[in-house]
Amino acid sequence: MDLIISLVINGLATGMLIFLLAAGLTLIFGLMSVLNFAHGGLFIWGAYTGVWVYQMSNSFILGIIAGIIIGLLLGLVTERLIVRPVYGNHIQQILITLGFMLVLQEMIKVVFGPDQKAVFPPEYLAGSFMIGDIVLIKYRLFIIVIGLLIFILATIILKKSRIGLIVRAGVMDKEMVQSLGINIKLVFMLVFMVGAGLAALSGVFHSIYSGVIYAEMGLEFSILAFIVVVIGGMGSFSGSLFAAILVGLAQAFMAYYVPALSLAVNMLLMVIVLIFRPQGLFQVKE
Amino acid sequence: MEGLLVLKQVEAFIQHYHILHDISFEVPKGEVTVLLGRNGAGKTTTLRTIMGLNQVSKGTVSFKGEAIANRTTHQIANKGIGYVPEDQGIFNGLTVGENMRVAMKKEDEETMKRMEWVLELFPDLKKYWKKEGGQLSGGQKQMLAIARAYVNKNDLLLIDEPSKGLAPIIVDKVTESIQQMKEQTTIVLVEQNFMMASKIGNRFYIIDDGVTVHHGKMDELKEDKITMKKYLGIS
Amino acid sequence: MNLRHVDKSTWIYLAASLLLLLVPFIVTGRSMQFIFIQIFIFAIFAMSYDILLGFTGIISFGHVMFFGIGAYSTAIVMSRLDSTIGSFLLGVVIAVILASIVSFIVGVLTLRLKKHFYAMLTLALAGLFLVAAEKWRSLTGGNDGFTFRLPEIFRDSQNMYMLCLVSLVLIFFGLRRFTKSPFGRVLMSIRENENRTESLGYKVVHYKVIASVVAGVVASFAGVLYALSLRFVNTGVFATDLTIDVLLMTIIGGVGTLVGPILGAGLVEFAHHWLSGLADVHWIFERWIILYGTIYILVVIFFPLGIVGTIQSKFTNRPLRGLRDNRKANEKKGRRAS
Numbered sequence: 001m002d003l004i005i006s007l008v009i010n011g012l013a014t015g016m017l018i019f020l021l022a023a024g025l026t027l028i029f030g031l032m033s034v035l036n037f038a039h040g041g042l043f044i045w046g047a048y049t050g051v052w053v054y055q056m057s058n059s060f061i062l063g064i065i066a067g068i069i070i071g072l073l074l075g076l077v078t079e080r081l082i083v084r085p086v087y088g089n090h091i092q093q094i095l096i097t098l099g100f101m102l103v104l105q106e107m108i109k110v111v112f113g114p115d116q117k118a119v120f121p122p123e124y125l126a127g128s129f130m131i132g133d134i135v136l137i138k139y140r141l142f143i144i145v146i147g148l149l150i151f152i153l154a155t156i157i158l159k160k161s162r163i164g165l166i167v168r169a170g171v172m173d174k175e176m177v178q179s180l181g182i183n184i185k186l187v188f189m190l191v192f193m194v195g196a197g198l199a200a201l202s203g204v205f206h207s208i209y210s211g212v213i214y215a216e217m218g219l220e221f222s223i224l225a226f227i228v229v230v231i232g233g234m235g236s237f238s239g240s241l242f243a244a245i246l247v248g249l250a251q252a253f254m255a256y257y258v259p260a261l262s263l264a265v266n267m268l269l270m271v272i273v274l275i276f277r278p279q280g281l282f283q284v285k286e
Numbered sequence: 287m288e289g290l291l292v293l294k295q296v297e298a299f300i301q302h303y304h305i306l307h308d309i310s311f312e313v314p315k316g317e318v319t320v321l322l323g324r325n326g327a328g329k330t331t332t333l334r335t336i337m338g339l340n341q342v343s344k345g346t347v348s349f350k351g352e353a354i355a356n357r358t359t360h361q362i363a364n365k366g367i368g369y370v371p372e373d374q375g376i377f378n379g380l381t382v383g384e385n386m387r388v389a390m391k392k393e394d395e396e397t398m399k400r401m402e403w404v405l406e407l408f409p410d411l412k413k414y415w416k417k418e419g420g421q422l423s424g425g426q427k428q429m430l431a432i433a434r435a436y437v438n439k440n441d442l443l444l445i446d447e448p449s450k451g452l453a454p455i456i457v458d459k460v461t462e463s464i465q466q467m468k469e470q471t472t473i474v475l476v477e478q479n480f481m482m483a484s485k486i487g488n489r490f491y492i493i494d495d496g497v498t499v500h501h502g503k504m505d506e507l508k509e510d511k512i513t514m515k516k517y518l519g520i521s
Numbered sequence: 522m523n524l525r526h527v528d529k530s531t532w533i534y535l536a537a538s539l540l541l542l543l544v545p546f547i548v549t550g551r552s553m554q555f556i557f558i559q560i561f562i563f564a565i566f567a568m569s570y571d572i573l574l575g576f577t578g579i580i581s582f583g584h585v586m587f588f589g590i591g592a593y594s595t596a597i598v599m600s601r602l603d604s605t606i607g608s609f610l611l612g613v614v615i616a617v618i619l620a621s622i623v624s625f626i627v628g629v630l631t632l633r634l635k636k637h638f639y640a641m642l643t644l645a646l647a648g649l650f651l652v653a654a655e656k657w658r659s660l661t662g663g664n665d666g667f668t669f670r671l672p673e674i675f676r677d678s679q680n681m682y683m684l685c686l687v688s689l690v691l692i693f694f695g696l697r698r699f700t701k702s703p704f705g706r707v708l709m710s711i712r713e714n715e716n717r718t719e720s721l722g723y724k725v726v727h728y729k730v731i732a733s734v735v736a737g738v739v740a741s742f743a744g745v746l747y748a749l750s751l752r753f754v755n756t757g758v759f760a761t762d763l764t765i766d767v768l769l770m771t772i773i774g775g776v777g778t779l780v781g782p783i784l785g786a787g788l789v790e791f792a793h794h795w796l797s798g799l800a801d802v803h804w805i806f807e808r809w810i811i812l813y814g815t816i817y818i819l820v821v822i823f824f825p826l827g828i829v830g831t832i833q834s835k836f837t838n839r840p841l842r843g844l845r846d847n848r849k850a851n852e853k854k855g856r857r858a859s
């Protein structure tokens with residue numbers, strides 16, 4: 001029983017991290033039909049910058065803030081320089097964002113050095129609680145709580161605020177949104193920046209969760225985020241939470257019971273979903 | 287005096303297809319101008335081109351004396367043009383209320399007043415305030431689309447075939463509501479339903495094959511059987 | 522054959538091939554010859570990729586799976602059996618059969634999907650092959666891979682050079698025939714406008730599947746040569762980096778042409794060689810991928826036709842097509858136009 005609980009907590013924590021990464025991707029896709037292959041690059045930049053600031057200042061909070069800021073800035077750069085010239089052209093988008101992914105990944109090695117780095121949690125998040133026989137690792141609970149908070153906050157913004165409504169309306173019918181006098185490009189940029197910020201935040205959290213960061217994580221996590229977005233349904237925000245948790249749990253359980261398959265399980269999930277339900281599990285109303 | 291909206295020799299393409307060849311018309315303030323013509327003549331494209339959803343390749347479009355050709359759509363809309371597209375452009379996943387909120391540029395007293403006015407005009411919208419756009423009937427969608435265009439203080443409304451696919455009784459209702467709005471704003475109406483067009487319209491332009499071929503007062507057109515037959519197929 | 526009917530460009534290509542035949546007699550250094558061998562192999566791989574990207578307009582991020590299948594088939598056969606020409610040929614046959622089966626199944630399952638889904642799915646499938654190669658240790662030797670002995674004749678670097686060059690030339694002319702055939706024309710019309718092609722009565726998916734089988738088989742042959750040239754194979758032959766490499770080669774050289782990928786392969790391999798050689802001068806050159814990625818981004822934005830395509834369009838005034846694809850936007854406009 002305690003094994004199952006700890007696996008579930010593992011899975012939920014992983015799921016929350018993937019969700020933060022995928023949330024931006026799915027909104028960007030839904031709104032602009034841009035598939036951003038550089039999303040994982042924003043993730044590692046968040047991770048490295050966050051860790052660097054955290055280790056320099058000894059303040060995890062400062063690290064988180066630094067990570068988010070770099071994410072927002074890189075999101076701005078990516079949208080203006082990389083994505084904007086090729087709006088509406090899927091082939092070019094896929095190619096160009098992939099190229100930018102490579103550049104981001106290599107730049108990490110230039111700026112922070114090519115070696116992997118070890119990261120430890122701050123004291124107040126290290127260690128674990130005991131409830132009966134069950135060991136609860138603090139940091140994982142922290143991630144689950146933060147992930148849920150961000151989900152709730154984002155949902156409230158999307159459902160209640162006018163900007164949230166505009167974003168959702170944009171996913172459904174861009175032309176009409178513009179015809180109502182809304183500058184959709186500005187909305188695109190904002191969503192892109194927020195998505196990038198979330199990806200970077202996910203990177204900061206993940207660095208401590210896995211205890212080590214390396215530049216190649218970027219592409220790996222791009223792929224993971226895609227898998228989640230595909231399973232959850234492109235453009236669906238709550239779909240990406242569901243899919244991220246599904247992937248997180250599948251990974252946690254497989255890693256324990258069938259380690260040989262744990263690497264493949266996500267891809268298998270995506271292959272199955274794409275073949276039988278290409279629109280994903282949750283579909284956005286057009 | 288020059289009209290509120292003036293198009294001069296406008297040409298436009300969709301992809302490689304030359305759709306508008308020579309569209310020229312003038313919309314006087316405070317009147318309803320109806321664009322008539324067969325299916326595929328270029329009426330919808332004309333409205334889309336005014337809104338900047340289609341590029342103007344030649345010619346000029348001016349609104350309140352200011353050139354607006356090839357501005358971005360939101361800039362054009364913010365000059366004071368409301369648009370009701372042919373497919374109504376309802377955000378299906380948003381409720382009626384949320385659809386209205388996306389449209390409202392301000393939430394000041396004046397806008398609220400307009401909203402109340404329009405909700406009185408279309409009590410159905412008030413009734414289904416929390417219903418999702420996708421679950422509305424065709425007529426309700428049309429009303430929502432019109433309400434959404436009206437709620438901001440626009441000087442001009444472009445309405446594309448409001449009667450399309452609606453039951454006759456609903457058409458009457460929509461007709462009546464547009465007649466009421468006419469008191470407060472200028473309207474360009476694309477309409478196939480001649481009955482409706484002739485009831486609301488002050489003047490008309492006939493578009494044939496991307497060219498404005500004929501225009502005049504609505505009352506004159508009713509008598510002009512030859513033109514009606516030639517361009518509209520009505521006898 | 523009546524020589525007067527042969528295209529002028531064919532003579533140019535033949536002359537270029539003959540010039541390349543002379544290279545090993547002038548350039549005798551093994552490392553330089555090795556670079557040329559790598560260029561030829563990647564040129565073959567990149568041409569196969571261009572059949573998909575440039576001629577049919579589909580983006581695969583998993584093309585490396587066929588390359589890997591080719592490399593592993595040969596390597597496994599050669600290491601299990603004796604190192605003779607016979608087992609080399611058997612390896613080739615197995616590679617080709619496996620590649621056609623896999624590309625057929627993958628194609629049938631996935632080519633109905635939209636572009637970005639297809640790109641992701643192929644990425645994931647190639648990932649599955651990589652995982653399989655890592656885990657199936659008894660067959661693949663896992664991450665570390667294994668070495669194997671070559672047949673006598675290929676141990677000489679000049680012979681290896683000739684083998685790769687001849688393969689490149691034959692495959693080039695073969696694919697050229699293929700792309701200029703009526704079948705190739707249909708592929709290009711799919712690239713230009715898939716819906717229109719479908720409405721003209723062509724089964725688009727059939728054509729795409731066949732294109733992906735052809736591309737898969739050619740890629741697997743490139744994989745065969747690659748394993749041969751290294752006398753070694755490891756899971757690196759399934760790495761996504763390789764797909765990205767050929768993608769860059771194809772884009773920089775020119776999509777939708779067959780010479781483009783060859784030129785791209787040459788440029789990228791040489792650039793790789795020289796820039797990593799400069800790593801001793803300054804460490805920044807170790808990160809040559811940055812430069813490479815930047816050039817690639819600029820090419821995608823400003824020269825979507827690549828080097829060869831840009832030159833061709835200058836000379837022949839053919840409309841700029843290449844990577845452009847505005848179909849989606851137009852569909853929407855079309856739907857709303859009256």
